[in-house]
Amino acid sequence: MVGGARPRKQPTIKEVAQHAGVSPMTVSRTLAGGANVRPDLQEKVLSAVRELGYHRNENARSLRPGQASGLIGVAITNLGNPYYGNFALGVEEVAAETGRRIVLGNTGGDPARERQLVADFLGRQVEGLVLVPSGGSSDHLRPERLGDVPLVLASRRIYGLDVDVVLLDDVGGAYRGTLALLDAGHTRIGYLGNVSSEFTGARRYEGYLRALAERGIEPDSDLILREHAIGSAGEATGRLLDLEDPPTAIFSANNRNSIGALREIGRRLRSGARPDEMPALVSFDDFELAELMPVPVTVVDHDPRQLGREAAKLLLSRLGNGERHQGSARLVEMPVKLAPAPSP
Amino acid sequence: MVGGARPRKQPTIKEVAQHAGVSPMTVSRTLAGGANVRPDLQEKVLSAVRELGYHRNENARSLRPGQASGLIGVAITNLGNPYYGNFALGVEEVAAETGRRIVLGNTGGDPARERQLVADFLGRQVEGLVLVPSGGSSDHLRPERLGDVPLVLASRRIYGLDVDVVLLDDVGGAYRGTLALLDAGHTRIGYLGNVSSEFTGARRYEGYLRALAERGIEPDSDLILREHAIGSAGEATGRLLDLEDPPTAIFSANNRNSIGALREIGRRLRSGARPDEMPALVSFDDFELAELMPVPVTVVDHDPRQLGREAAKLLLSRLGNGERHQGSARLVEMPVKLAPAPSP
DNA sequence: CTGTTAGCGCATTCAG
DNA sequence: CTGAATGCGCTAACAG
Numbered sequence: 001m002v003g004g005a006r007p008r009k010q011p012t013i014k015e016v017a018q019h020a021g022v023s024p025m026t027v028s029r030t031l032a033g034g035a036n037v038r039p040d041l042q043e044k045v046l047s048a049v050r051e052l053g054y055h056r057n058e059n060a061r062s063l064r065p066g067q068a069s070g071l072i073g074v075a076i077t078n079l080g081n082p083y084y085g086n087f088a089l090g091v092e093e094v095a096a097e098t099g100r101r102i103v104l105g106n107t108g109g110d111p112a113r114e115r116q117l118v119a120d121f122l123g124r125q126v127e128g129l130v131l132v133p134s135g136g137s138s139d140h141l142r143p144e145r146l147g148d149v150p151l152v153l154a155s156r157r158i159y160g161l162d163v164d165v166v167l168l169d170d171v172g173g174a175y176r177g178t179l180a181l182l183d184a185g186h187t188r189i190g191y192l193g194n195v196s197s198e199f200t201g202a203r204r205y206e207g208y209l210r211a212l213a214e215r216g217i218e219p220d221s222d223l224i225l226r227e228h229a230i231g232s233a234g235e236a237t238g239r240l241l242d243l244e245d246p247p248t249a250i251f252s253a254n255n256r257n258s259i260g261a262l263r264e265i266g267r268r269l270r271s272g273a274r275p276d277e278m279p280a281l282v283s284f285d286d287f288e289l290a291e292l293m294p295v296p297v298t299v300v301d302h303d304p305r306q307l308g309r310e311a312a313k314l315l316l317s318r319l320g321n322g323e324r325h326q327g328s329a330r331l332v333e334m335p336v337k338l339a340p341a342p343s344p
Numbered sequence: 345m346v347g348g349a350r351p352r353k354q355p356t357i358k359e360v361a362q363h364a365g366v367s368p369m370t371v372s373r374t375l376a377g378g379a380n381v382r383p384d385l386q387e388k389v390l391s392a393v394r395e396l397g398y399h400r401n402e403n404a405r406s407l408r409p410g411q412a413s414g415l416i417g418v419a420i421t422n423l424g425n426p427y428y429g430n431f432a433l434g435v436e437e438v439a440a441e442t443g444r445r446i447v448l449g450n451t452g453g454d455p456a457r458e459r460q461l462v463a464d465f466l467g468r469q470v471e472g473l474v475l476v477p478s479g480g481s482s483d484h485l486r487p488e489r490l491g492d493v494p495l496v497l498a499s500r501r502i503y504g505l506d507v508d509v510v511l512l513d514d515v516g517g518a519y520r521g522t523l524a525l526l527d528a529g530h531t532r533i534g535y536l537g538n539v540s541s542e543f544t545g546a547r548r549y550e551g552y553l554r555a556l557a558e559r560g561i562e563p564d565s566d567l568i569l570r571e572h573a574i575g576s577a578g579e580a581t582g583r584l585l586d587l588e589d590p591p592t593a594i595f596s597a598n599n600r601n602s603i604g605a606l607r608e609i610g611r612r613l614r615s616g617a618r619p620d621e622m623p624a625l626v627s628f629d630d631f632e633l634a635e636l637m638p639v640p641v642t643v644v645d646h647d648p649r650q651l652g653r654e655a656a657k658l659l660l661s662r663l664g665n666g667e668r669h670q671g672s673a674r675l676v677e678m679p680v681k682l683a684p685a686p687s688p
Numbered sequence: 689c690t691g692t693t694a695g696c697g698c699a700t701t702c703a704g
Numbered sequence: 705c706t707g708a709a710t711g712c713g714c715t716a717a718c719a720g
Binding site: 356357358368369372373376400401403404405406407408409410411 | 712713714715716
Binding site: 009010011053055056057058059060062063069071078079080081082084085086088089092093096101102103104105106119120122123124125144145147148149259262263266287288289291292293294305 | 353355397399400406413423424428430445448449450463489492493603606607631632635649
């Protein structure tokens with residue numbers, strides 16, 4: 001008897017029917033809500049279900065015409081990044097509210113992987129797709145390829161693709177963040193961008209330029225570093241600080257850059273630099289403990305979870321069959337909030 | 345003509361067959377690798393597939409006996425927490441390496457939600473389950489309920505449930521972290537626990553006590569706060585610091601507590617407290633910029649992504665049908681690493 | 689090498 | 705109110 005009972009296969013509707021002494025149809029109807037089934041039969045069915053540990057096979061179910069799979073395909077670039085983790089959470093929550101589930105794939109920013117995932121999702125009969133696009137060709141996203149499966153893009157739009165998009169107010173956030181520095185008296189403001197998120201990067205850069213322009217300040221190309229490799233924000237910050245006439249403030253276009261910049265600033269402080277020689281920082285993207293930083297940090301705060309919820313809502317609104325669901329593509333820009341951390 | 349072409353339903357294997365002038369079986373065989381199909385027919389099939397944008401219906405496919413769904417059900421407590429986001433990423437990566445996909449559900453720590461998710465996953469014919477359990481009854485996880493679907497638990501084990509588990513080395517990490525404080529000369533070490541993660545919390549507390557015992561230090565119940573509500577770590581830290589004989593160091597049992605503690609410390613420093621009045625901190629769980637904190641911080645670092653990979657590997661090893669896959673439950677403890685941040 | 693038959697689990701349709 | 709027949713898309717098993 002060592003080893004215990006061999007685990008069984010999942011029971012089917014037939015077995016439940018047999019166990020309850022009814023036909024499969026009575027089981028099906030009972031599970032569908034019990035309309036037009038005698039209460040005593042429902043009882044029998046439900047206890048058979050419990051005894052056998054029966055779960056309706058959703059895959060077989062979705063095979064029938066008119067039955068949806070209840071799956072939403074979600075492909076994001078980096079689930080390990082709290083930004084996208086929260087985004088995915090938002091999508092999951094809204095999907096769950098309608099009894100749907102998400103199939104999740106991590107693209108790692110690789111267009112090939114993205115294509116694979118989309119293909120796989122379509123094969124799994126997802127009802128819709130939520131995608132943080134990675135760039136490259138978008139052939140696999142064209143309407144002919146997706147058939148009747150709606151798509152929502154997040155964080156980034158793809159020109160020429162007429163689908164719903166949710167974005168942050170990148171331009172406005174960068175504009176207001178930069179303006180805050182200008183208002184604090186800074187005139188030499190470094191820009192720490194990142195080519196990795198081309199679209200978002202361009203928008204934030206636009207906001208930065210707009211604020212400078214509004215104050216009549218000519219952008220100084222020495223202060224603008226947009227092309228450094230991912231992960232080398234610290235080094236880029238070093239280059240800015242080593243300039244003959246270094247910036248007194250830095251606008252960092254994303255979380256990763258901000259962390260890198262602060263690491264470099266910390267390094268210099270530990271090497272004896274005076275705090276007042278270090279730049280103030282505005283960071284697009286919130287991060288924890290900003291208020292404990294050795295230089296004044298202002299964050300352009302936003303809510304990726306809400307972004308995910310919004311993406312899911314757009315998608316769900318396309319799932320019906322009526323005319324209402326066939327409207328033209330919508331663009332949602334989520335507001336961001338400037339949150340100055342108290343000075344140390 | 346406004347509105348453009350109406351999107352079409354996904355094509356079926358029959359349509360592809362018709363388009364290519366062959367039978368559905370030839371399409372099926374071609375897509376399965378093309379064994380025993382004439383090359384010229386394969387060509388025809390593949391171009392029909394391309395033209396129609398055909399994707400094999402995985403749900404219908406998995407209906408056939410012996411065909412697996414290629415889905416792994418993953419239920420975690422909080423996808424927005426980078427710890428679990430990275431955990432999920434690890435699972436996804438390993439699943440993807442075998443062509444599988446994950447269906448993801450967020451439990452929010454709610455046992456009822458967990459039950460729903462597990463039931464749903466089983467209905468979707470997942471090949472296996474990875475679960476960060478929320479507590480409460482575990483009836484829904486018993487072998488009779490899961491049938492032949494293997495389960496791997498992460499972060500927490502459930503006594504009486506004989507399944508594979510992946511854990512951090514909680515005891516060892518807390519032990520070594522506490523020991524580091526003792527070795528630095530601290531004798532009054534506060535403990536900031538959290539009842540929300542009962543199992544993990546107990547293990548970390550055990551490590552703390554073990555280190556104290558090894559140095560012959562009697563635990564002081566005034567210094568040990570295990571029951572404060574989630575999110576009130578700052579307040580709890582305040583209570584510790586307001587003691588007549590306050591601790592000179594604090595062991596924080598998780599990331600959230602550490603952030604709360606540091607916020608409180610920052611508040612006091614801004615109110616004029618002297619840095620040398622503030623406690624040193626050891627934080628179980630890494631967090632960014634620990635080296636920039638105004639008090640010395642040591643982190644017990646670990647890799648949740650690796651934990652996820654390990655969980656997925658355990659699961660995959662159970663998916664075959666052979667005897668090899670029927671072994672008894674395994675427990676994997678992932679190593680943690682003590683990482684002292686440089687003093688400010 | 690290719691096609692036909694049959695059935696996976698379920699729910700719609702139609703008969704009783 | 706209940707059940708039997710039918711077919712969703714796909715692929716083993718069997719013919720040809």
